[in-house]
Amino acid sequence: MYKILKAEKLADKIYLMDVHAPRVASHCEPGQFVIVKIDDKGERIPLTICDYDREAGTVTIVTQVVGASSEKITRMQAGEAFRDFTGPLGCASELIEEDMESLKKKKILFVAGGVGAAPVYPQVKWLHEHGVDADVIVGAKTKDMVILEDMMGKVAGNLYITTDDGTYGRSGMVTETVKYLVNEMGNQYDVCIAIGPMIMMKFVCLLTKEMGIPTIVSMNPIMVDGTGMCGACRLQVGDEIKFACVDGPEFDGHLVDFDQAMKRSQMYKSEEGRAMLKLQE
Ligand code: FES
Incomplete structure (x- = not known):
């Protein structure tokens, strides 16, 4: 059993949990995911790893309610436990596999939409810990839906918050801020990593293709x-x-x-x- 040590609401229908899973914590890398099961009959739910602490043996996951199973997860409290917590699964982020010297020369832009801030965070943190400070855009529909701002602010080189309705940070879609950073601020990015709703990733990719910025997305x-x-x-x-x-x-x-x-x-x-x-x- 994998005990939940902390359960916290980040925004409407978005919850963060620290789970005691030492084996996963000792092996996982940014970009990977886990599969959780609440009980023997429960559905298998893939969730991206938002953070990990190898010494404490904990893995942080962020869940957004999209159906009955994810809702069940978000109703769990600290002290309860998952039946299964399998991982790490999937490939680690391409960036962390790169040669450190060439990585340090790169100007990197992350674009996170909604709950996409969760898989972006460990990559930005990893880079920061290795001496690379990336620019990060975190977009959400409204002020109340912005997540992980404080955590991200501590590891990002520059953090830009955007809301679609303009209630917080820069106003408009994340693509407007990408245009601002490239066209008005003159930033020349070597790579962009976009993670969020598919429609957001699609439009970021259309824009970065035009701008000639290689772009990685997470599906x-x-x-x-x-x-x-x-x-x-x-x-x-x-x-x-x-x-x-x-x-x-x-x-x-x-x-x-x-x-x-x-x-x-x-x-x-x-x-x-x-x-x-x-x-x-
Ligand atoms: Fe089922 Fe990949 S999620 S085949």
Whole structure:
């Protein structure tokens, strides 16, 4: 059993938990995910790792309520425990695999949308601890939906908060702030990492492609069981078919077919849709 040491509400329907899972904590790297199960009969839910403390043996996860199972997770309190906490799974972030000398010369921009701030945080923190301070944009619909601002502020080189409705920080979509940083501030980024809702990643990629900035995206949002078996996270990346949970979750954003991925994940939500997808495969 994997005990919850802390459970905290970050925003409406978004919760953070510190879970005692020493084996996962000792091996995990930024970009990876875990699969949790509440009890023997529970569904397997893939969740990205938001932080980890190897000495304390804890892993921090952030859950957004999107259905019955995720809602059950968010109702759990400190002192309760998960039946399973499997991981680390998926590939570590490409950035941390790079040669340190070339990484230190790079100007890096992270764009996080909504709950996407959770998988962005450990990457920014890792870079900061290795002497690389990245620029970070955290976007949310409204002021109340901005998460992890304090934590991110401590590890980001420059942090820009944006809200779609202008209730906090810069006003408008994250893409407006990308344009501001590049066109008005004259920043020349070597790479952009965008993680958030698929529609956000799509528009960030359209913009960075125009600007000539290589962009990595994380396809966490389309994962369902995280095992490589359900087929929900199948996606077209350039000429290849990939599975987000096995081959990713990170991919070259300029090669991902977002329209197809969004359509697929919509279809996957209904039984009829899943049957149709099976026929097509
Ligand atoms: Fe099911 Fe990847 S999430 S195959």
